[in-house]
Structure formats: structure tokens, C-alpha cells
Amino acid sequence: MAQVPVQTIHRDPQLFYWILFPITIVMILTGVLRHYATVLMASAPKKQDQKTTREQRSLLHGINVRGNYHVLSKPSLTTRRDALITAYESGAYLKNPDGRGQPPPNPMSDPSAMEGMMGMMKNQMAMIIPNTLIMSWINAFFSGYVIMKLPFPLTIKFKSMLQAGVATRDMDPRWMSSISWYFLCIFGLQSVFNFLLGSENAASQMAQQMNQMGPQGAGQMFGPGVDPNKQFLAEAENLAVIEHHSVLDGVEQRLLAGIKV
Amino acid sequence: MPSEQELQIQISPIVQESLVHNSRTLYNLQSITASLFGVSAGILGLESYAGFVFYVALSLLTSVLFYVLRVAPTSLASGKSPLDTSRYFRGAYDFWAGGLMNGFAGFVLTWTLFYGLVTA
């Protein structure tokens, strides 16, 4: 196959100053702004009354006992387990013990549930709105410019993505238009934000996606539409099947075998 | 009775906070070095495979240096075999190859930017 001559395109160096740098700077500033916007919009944790706290923490207590029973001796585990199971089964920790067995309220009608959803919506908005704004800004002002050449070759399939708005059939797909620089920025500015805002920033979308997975587990536990009574009963069952053993079993032997003075 | 492995974790528990701190430190190092590698690759004017090889080699070198300078002294002293990072990190894969994944986007960005600036 004959060597394809390397395409060279003469570009105005002013392109850098008027397209590349503005896009990059705007992207970085939006990231910073988004970080602070999320910080500001984060609603303070809602005050809970005593009974709700009690219901949730009692359940957590049971989970803790189940998870860490190995630090206890058998008699102390048994007393705790019996007490917890009795209380769980009788519904002693429930917020309103009369409401047992009734179906949980519709999450849509519950104001506290709505608030949670609003919070999630706000976060989503903080992500989507700036992105769409910037994209339409770039499309309106900078479409049709070829600004840079990628340092690595790509297949022809990428052409439509990288050269959106540049209708030239024979151009090497390595040339990229302003919109594809925008996409590169979205993925690549992660580390810049890490550097600027500390690693727990809200600007980095990766972290946000992680976050959405994280608290959802916790949120779901006490979330709307979950019947606490059922949770308690399930936890009682979990506690009942614990087969006890302890880290203290044989600890002297382990110690004598393991520590050399 | 729990499995052998569970028992082992209960006897010598893993402190979650330290683990998170360690992996975050590693992650920060990886993303910052990746961006810097991108800058140097761009300035050197590396193209296609040369650039990727440059990146892979340097990030492996970073991992090795990190191991030798930060992990090895205490890890070897506590009786772990060489190249074993389990004293500070959970998975060996995350430690050695995680940097390639974490930093890749940053590398491509700065590589492209500086390549464009230098060769324009």
C-alpha cells in the first residue's frame, strides 16, 4: 500500500486564542461553579424527631450486633439477641406501633419523600443544565472550525463524532473540531478538578456517579415506601440464625504463637 | 462457622478509613502524574503508539517508584513478600494497573492539548 501523504492544514494560530482557550477556561470555571453550586444547594439534613431517630437507630443497632457479634462472649450475645428479637417482634421501636401491618404510604404523597427526590433532581439539574448550555454555546459560536490534530490515528468511524459540523469527506479523522475538544475536556478535566478543589469535589462527574450509588443504599434503608415493621422482622430473623463464635476463642495461643519478644 | 477468610478478617480487621485514605492518595498521585505525562508526551511530540507506550511505561514506573519508596520499607519489614501491597491496599490489580485506567482521560487531554500547541 502506498504511503498516504500526511495531510497538513494551515490553521490560523489565532484559533487557539479564540476557540481552544475559551472553551477550556469555560469548562474549568463551570466545573468550579458547579462544585460550589452543589455545596450551596445541598439541603441541610432535616431535623428528625425523637421517634424517627429511635426507629432507625434501633434497627442499626441490631445490624451492628449482627455484624460484630464476634467480639462478644456467648452469654452476652444471647442476652442482647433475645432482648432485640423480642423488641423487634413486638414492634416496640416502631414510630407508630398502631400502624403495624398497614401498607406503607404512597411515596408520592409523603412530603419527606418528595424532598428527597427534589434533592436528587437538583443534583441532576446541576449536571445537565451547564452541559447543555455549554454545548449549545459551542455549537452556536464555534461550529465548523477545525482546531487541532489528535496525536494518534483513529478509524474512519470517529469522523462523524470528531468532525461534527465540518462537512469534508476526505479529511483525516485525526483532525478535530471544537465540539470534540469539548468532549475531551469533559472526560479529561477530572484530574484538574481534583487538583483545584480537593478530591471530594462535586465537579467531577465520576465522583458524583459514585455518590449516587453510595447513599442510595443507605437512603433506601429508611427511604419512603419501606415498611419499618417488615425490616424489623427481617432483622429479628437474621439475628436469630447467628451461630456464635468469638475472636476471643484461642486468643492466648494465637498470641503466644505470634508475638516474639 | 464462618469461612477461614472471614475469621481472618475478624481477627485482624481492616480499618476502612485508612483504606479509603490510601486509595485516595494513590488516585490523586495517578491522576496528577498522568496529566504531567500528557504534557511531556505532547512537548516531545510523540505520536500514536509511541505516546501510548510512553504512558504505559511511565505509569508503571510511577507504581514501582511508589512501591519502592513508600510501601516497601514497612511492608517488607512486616514480613510480606516483595511486591505484595496487601499491607496498605486491597487489590494488587488496583495498585499496579489502576493508574492506567484512572489517568488515561487526563493523559489524552493534556497530550492532545500540548501536541496541538507545539506542532501548530
Next chain:
Amino acid sequence: MAPPILNSPIQLSPAAALALSQQAPAFLRSSPSTVSSSPLGTLFSGPEKSEQWLQYENLIVSCLRTGDDQAAHQCLQRLVVRFGDDNERVQAIRGLVKEAEAQGNGALEEVLNEYNQILNENDANIPIAKRRVALLRSMGRLSDAASALVQLLDFSPTDAEAWSELSDIYLSQGLYPQAIYAMEEVLVLAPNAWNVCSPTKAPNLSPMLMHPSQIHARLGELQYMAATAPGVANGLYQKYMAEAVKRFSRSIELCDDYLRGYYDLKLVSKRLLNDGTKATRPTDDSEFALPDTKTIERLNELATAKLSEIVRRSAASDRGWRGYNEAEIAATRELLADDASAIKR
């Protein structure tokens, strides 16, 4: 290692606390007096760090300890500016400042009334509820404090701090089984933290802060105290001692140069050897049995060897062997000397 200002000031020695509070003016000068909450302001002044507020809190405690009330008030003022008057934690710190400045019991009563009022309005205000307990305790009303704590723990049973405080109160009342129960609860909630323990050293200042000592060792100490309390039946004695030995061993297993653990182990194994009681098999299979005499002897040897090493090395202040508490080293030396003289005789 975090700078000293970030650590809880309760564990500091008086001298260190004094040094810290003397830094207060410099610290107050170096940090901006108001933090604007507008995003533009934070852009220029750098991100606000959560440690900063922790530093203020710790500074307040140190300043109160050393009598620098003015600096404490300044710090408090900044916390109020940032978090508002109604923040639960700020309320608790303000209460702490008032408690420290109160002259005589009448003034303390007044503070207590304030706490009650706040709790009447919002009964889920945990920081204030804890301050109330601490105040009741420092006023000497132990049983009131205990019942208030039990009430708190009823609706918040996952609070390790409160459990450890409860354990300490029960201990000071001599109720060993209750104290052990509460300490076990701490262990269940924080099985890997080795820094939750009740601060017996500083009764007057925010007792809810933590003191570094391993919970296992602490629990073992409680068992030991329960075992050696007068009028304990032999079966119960053996049960407590057996668990104490195990707890101490575990605490050393978790942290292999933990002076206190070795000291405790030495103490308990020596006592068991001196007793010379035969280990009877417990009637119930579920309880812990005392190890046989040979194991106890070996544990005793191990503890003696390690203790003398620690004493020797820390006296020579070798690298990596500093940082042990002076008083603990002295006590260890005494224990070892006691042991040696017993052998000579």
C-alpha cells in the same frame, strides 16, 4: 500524624494544653475572622476546610482548661458566625463555655435549666442531651446522669460515646456488670476503633470526648475489677478472670506494643498464678474457661519480657519507642520491681 491542634485536647497533658492555648492568639490572627458564605468569596480565600472548625472547637476546650476565657469566647463567636446560633453543636459548645465560667453551684443549676429548656423544645438534640449528662455528672448527681444517659441511649442506641460514658458512670458507682454491659456495647458498635474510651482523667471538661485506650483492654480491666471486687463467688470470679485474660490478649494482638495491655496481662496472670486455684471446667460449655497454668505462666513471661523491654527502651529513648506516657512507664517499673523482689524473697 495530625498537628496537635486537630487532636482532641482531652488527651493532652496539662503542659501541652497550655502550649496549645498559648497558640490561640496566633491562630485567631492567622485565620480569617469571618468566612463569607458567598461562592465568590470562597473562590478567593480558598476552600473552607472542615478541619478548621474542629480546630476552633479544640482550641476552645484547651483555652477553657488553661483559663484563657477571652480566646475561648472569640473562637465561639466565630463558630456562631459561621453556623448560626441554633446549630446543635454550637449550642453545646456555648453550654460548655458557660459551665466552665460558672461560679458555684447556683450558676451551674442555671445552665442546667437552660439545657432542660432546649431539650423541651427539641428532644432529639443529642449534643445538648450529652452536655446535660456531663453537667449532672460533674455536679455529682451520678444516678441522675445515668438515668438521663439511659434515656438518651433508648432513642439513640448506636452512640458509642454515650455507651462508654455510661459504662464509666456505672463503674464509679461500683455496678460492675452494668459497666461491662455498656462497654461491650461500645465494642459492638466500634469493634475496630481503639480510641473510644471514657475520659476519666478530665471530669470537668466535655467528658464526651475520647481517650485513647483500647476498648478490649478497658473491658478486660472492668472484668478484672469485677472479679477482684469483694464478695464475688468463685465461679463468677473464674468467669471474669478468664474473659479478662482473653480481652488483654486480644488487645495486645491488635496492637503489639500496647503498654497498658501488657501491664494488665501481667497483673492478671500474676494474680492467677498466686491464687493457685485450679481451673474448674465451667458448668456451661458456652462460657470462657481459664487457660491452664502453663499457658498463664507463658503469658506472664511474655508480658514481663515485653514490659521490661519497653521500660528499657523508652528510658534510653530509642527511636520508635518514645511517646509512652511517663506515668504509665513509672507504674510499669514499679510492677516489675515488685515482681523482682517477690522472687528474691
